[in-house]
Amino acid sequence: xxxxxxxxxxxxxxxxxxxxxxxxxxxxxxxxxxxxxxxxxxxxxxxxxxxxxxxxxxxxxxxxxxxxxxxxxxxxxxxxxxxxxxxxxxxxxxxxxxxxxxxxxxxxxxxxxxxxxxxxxxxxxxxxxxxxxxxxxxxxxxxxxxxxxxxxxxxxxxxxxxxxxxxxxxxxxxxxxxxxxxxxxxxxxxxxxxxxxxxxxxxxxxxxxx
Numbered sequence: 001x002x003x004x005x006x007x008x009x010x011x012x013x014x015x016x017x018x019x020x021x022x023x024x025x026x027x028x029x030x031x032x033x034x035x036x037x038x039x040x041x042x043x044x045x046x047x048x049x050x051x052x053x054x055x056x057x058x059x060x061x062x063x064x065x066x067x068x069x070x071x072x073x074x075x076x077x078x079x080x081x082x083x084x085x086x087x088x089x090x091x092x093x094x095x096x097x098x099x100x101x102x103x104x105x106x107x108x109x110x111x112x113x114x115x116x117x118x119x120x121x122x123x124x125x126x127x128x129x130x131x132x133x134x135x136x137x138x139x140x141x142x143x144x145x146x147x148x149x150x151x152x153x154x155x156x157x158x159x160x161x162x163x164x165x166x167x168x169x170x171x172x173x174x175x176x177x178x179x180x181x182x183x184x185x186x187x188x189x190x191x192x193x194x195x196x197x198x199x200x201x202x203x204x205x206x207x208x209x210x
Contacts, residue, residue: 030174031066034147042149046179049164052114053077059116060088060105065170074139076203077166082109085120089203091134098134101126102207125207137202143169145192147178157186157193165196 034046056077057064065073072093079086085104092099104120148154159182169176183193183200 032176034149041155046149049179055114069172072171075168080163098129148180
């Protein structure tokens with residue numbers, strides 16, 4: 001199945017005037033997902049992992065970021081190929097307040113179907129962070145990073161029985177999905193790996209900060 005690099009959909013917002021009259025206003029949102037056309041790596045890794053995280057998000061009752069035009073949110077998925085627990089860290093801005101959340105969950109490996117076995121609610125961590133703490137993460141840099149399938153020679157980097165690092169970036173006007181396979185192993189080979197691993201480490205340090 002081919003997935004377009006870029007597609008635009010319109011959400012209609014109602015704007016009210018002082019006289020209580022309403023007019024429809026189309027607001028475009030840009031969705032960027034690696035293109036599988038003539039890209040074997042995207043077909044083999046990016047698209048299946050995009051579908052997988054979408055199914056997991058549904059089972060975890062998470063909002064569909066592609067359709068969300070009200071909040072800014074970053075999700076960092078660390079999905080092991082054959083081990084548990086899995087980890088999701090979310091950074092969400094609502095009403096100009098940033099909240100960081102870490103959630104561990106278990107996947108079933110009994111068959112090919114993606115299934116969340118259980119969620120470790122007792123280990124869930126959630127706290128508010130300051131604007132300066134969020135700015136320290138340099139999240140804007142991640143918006144600029146290509147997915148591994150979009151990198152020069154990206155298909156030559158991989159690992160056996162490792163993990164996939166999936167990053168979703170979302171705000172009111174755009175959404176971006178990126179996929180990296182064992183990026184920690186390749187930080188010396190491409191600056192993209194270095195940037196996403198550094199970002200992941202900064203986020204991990206922030207969630208662990210007392």
